[in-house]
Amino acid sequence: MLLIECPWCGERAETEFSYGGEAGISRPEDPQALSDEAWADYLFNRSNPRGAHRELWNHSQGCRRWFGVQRDTVSYAIEGSYPLPFDGKNYAG
């Protein structure tokens, strides 16, 4: 069970959180202007990297805030967590 650091509440067990998938995917400004392929890419395709992965977590059984986590998908080691929006240097860990 992962130990996740909520930027507001500190380290808590994974069971207090829910997972929100890959971070950093912005909703397109004008969806109607996109081709079916481009929309499907936004909708379905994720980078699924081996190694460092920025992802969203929600402290659903705690403060209910969404935040970002950088986690290694091989070792599951969490390199840090950060409040949203991500500005490239706001890791708590």
Place this chain on the structure above:
Amino acid sequence: MQRRRLEKGGRIDRSRPLNFRFDGKALQGFAGDTLASALLANDVQVVGRSFKLRRPRGIVGCGSEEPNAIVQLGDGATAEPNLRATQVELYEGLSARSTRGWPSPDFDLGAVSGLLGRFLGAGFYYKTFMRPQFMWPHYEKILRASAGFGTTPDGPDPDRYEHRNAHCDVLVAGAGPAGLMAALTAAESGARVIIADEQGEFGGSLLGSAVEIDDQPATDWLRETVSRLTSADEVLMLPRSTVFGYHDHNFLTVAERCTDHLPESERGGPRQRLWRVRAKQVVLAQGAFERPLVFCDNDRPGVMLASAVSSYIHRYAVCPGERALVFTNNDSAYRAALDLNAVGARVLVVDSRAAGAGEWGEQATAAGITVLKGHIVTGTAGGKRVSSAKIARWDGDPTKTVDSDISVKCDLLAMSGGWSPAVHLHSQSGGKNRWDEEQHCFVPGERTQAQCSAGAGNGKWSTAECLQDGLDAGRQAVEACGLQAGKLSVPPTSEPETNPPEPLWRVPAEQDPDHCPKQFLDYQNDTSVADIRLAVREGYRNVEHVKRYTALGFGTDQGKLGNINGMAVLAEILGKTIPEVGTTTFRPAYTPVSLGVLAGESVGDLYEPVRKTAIHDWHEAAGAPMEIVGQWHRPHYFPRASEDLHQAVERECLAVRKGVGVMDASTLGKIDVRGPDAVTFLERIYTHDVGRMKVGRCAYGILLGEDGMVMDDGVMARLGEQHFYLTTTTGGAAAVLAWLESWLQTEWPELKVYLTSLTDHCSTIAVAGPNSREVLQNLGCSVDLAPEHFPFMSVRPAELTGLTVQLFRVSFSGELAFEINIDSRHALSMWERVMTAGKSFGITPYGTETMHVLRAEKGFIIVGQDTDGSVTPVDLGMNWLLSKDKDFIGKRSLSRPDCLRENRKQLVGLRSFDGRTVLPEGTQLLDRPDTTAPAPMCGHITSSYMSPVLGHPIALALLAGGRARRGESVYAALPAREPLAVEVVSPPFYDPQGERQHV
């Protein structure tokens, strides 16, 4: 009489004899015994029959690796099968049964299958019992009975279990010399320590050996160490506690058996406890398992692990035999030889190594023990106990057959094929294992978590090495925690130097491996060398496949005893090295764990939270059976006198259609939305034009996922310019709030919108039916209820009998209806006032079933029943809800090619031509009445009821291209019946123009 009990010694209490029963027979042991040691003391040799061949089997080991002595304790609801007698502590009145062998392991009728042994090779189930297929249920019944793995409890577990969370700096798994030394080092450095050991007494190997520490018996050092740990402030000591799972981020699970060792009359409190431990550092000191040697007929009762023999002598004062043969490929078995010799047994050592043992060998010779170097045991004889063994000279070539020239009488054969470190937890943690070429075993290699291994589990064999390794591990752990390691040193020990072992995976026999008597690898599953060879011949190469085909390591011991031997044999056959073949995956649990302790307190009433509305007690008093919706308990229907569900629902439905009914709708999700950007936000979430709603108006709204599928629905009310009130489905309340929050927090943090859940704070009483207006007037409603002042789909703050409410004119039944939203504190009172005010109109409380029928008559969907996550609003015919003037979540997806397909499943109504059959929900629909498999299915029924007001059944269905098929027939596939023709119709079955709700 305890024939095999020694007169003195051991850690048993001879002043406390304990009476127990095994297979009904009354026996006696002493406090401090395990069931296994007491059975051995009483010279009980056969404790079970093997799984497949029904061969008599005796006790082999003395711990969790025991494959044969599997017993059943308890009866009825407390029956517990699959316990290892070697781990069951004896108590007064214990009654155990062997789980294999019928009518008894001593005289087993199934043993005849032993004679068929040559036909029962690897994969025999797959080959023999699969055809003809229809016979399998019969085969299965017979196989299950003859497998005889004990009986499961027949009722709810009456015992109590609990879970406890714990945090520590250092968790030490295993309290042998290495674990104790690590714990002591950590404790005396000021660390918070938890040390757990699966046995009742700390000490591990020290409890069963003659080693001296500091010139004193090891047990003196043990006593002092345990007392130092006990008096340390921050040490939690957990005996009878198995660390059975190593999960992510140093989270470990420990099963503590609190009362299993006590007589039943003395048990109190929780029976077992699950510790959920988050440790900064972990020291794994779980020791090692001794490997059996793989010679012919190595499974006869009386063939035991050498280390187990030492344990039984030292710890339990039981000498399992008088004429002992010790067969080994390494030095460690010489301990057993010396121990046996010291208690008066006649001992012969057979050492496969031409050079024999060094210092250990000298000690044995000095003690007068005969040692045959460069010899092997090629087979045994005996019935229910080993009676003799054949011995051959050996030149070290494992591929040749040998001629046995000696036969020796014996009643005990102590064997040692070397040691395998218990790398289970290290592997579970994600660590890799490394093959040690000198020690011939897997040792912990690369780590991925904050842990280290120490002692025998790390490939350190002597007590001195184990103590040093434990000290180092403890020091390393506390320093990793940022603490200063205390100054401790390792006490001197007395043990001879050890020579390296010699690999001997399969002991050569007089015949080739396919024709010699069975050489067992896994006793519990009767897997032999010949089985592995057969599996390879039949094309299995991968160790995981061979395991599954031959059942190697499938038993309750999970291959602790036999797996490494099996993998080595496989490697030999494949011409590979052992690390090339590799091990099978180590998974939790390390040893079997009861389901009770995993469930903990989360059983019965505590299984799941129960949510009750503020009016719940009234419903119960009215005798309403409850329907569980999510965690809510909702009244299903309100039966009068002897009414059944159908009669009550018919009466309730007609009351709403013709008079007035009242329903507790408090479980609806309710979300208060405020802020200057509320309109902007809701426009993006909901599909309709939110901005056009006037204050005081309501709208039906749906939310889509970004994939365009319907996620939830409800009523949106505009209470102010910047203030909205949303309702959601009962089950969707939490998910919708989380959904809205996720968009606000991650995508549009610039929007000033605040969301508050009011689901529990606010209760909803729905008053529905032609007379509902009169009922509200009777309540002294402060608002003019005339339609021109308070039209359908509007909301007003109001006072009813002096209580402030939010009054909605909305309808889920299609009738004139009002929903009273009120602070939950006053909800029960308001309900009672509504009942009083409606008395003269015969106001009828109704439940969820009637609500379902009424809405289905109107063709209103229930998200999650009529939709399943693959249904768009277009499929439901709700195009009118989709704004053309703005973007909203999911809009773009509605024009994806798949969403534009004409043959998508669409919502339709169905009427059966016979006018009486209520089709089961979930029924598949066919284009043609032909059920020849595979019959193409074109849809399914989502809702189906008898409509009291219409007098015929109605159904909603999702049907491919359904809207264009109105008036056509489709066929409902019914079990064991001819398909039934039904007519496709438009969903509103009742009042299609919707006039009744507008009056």
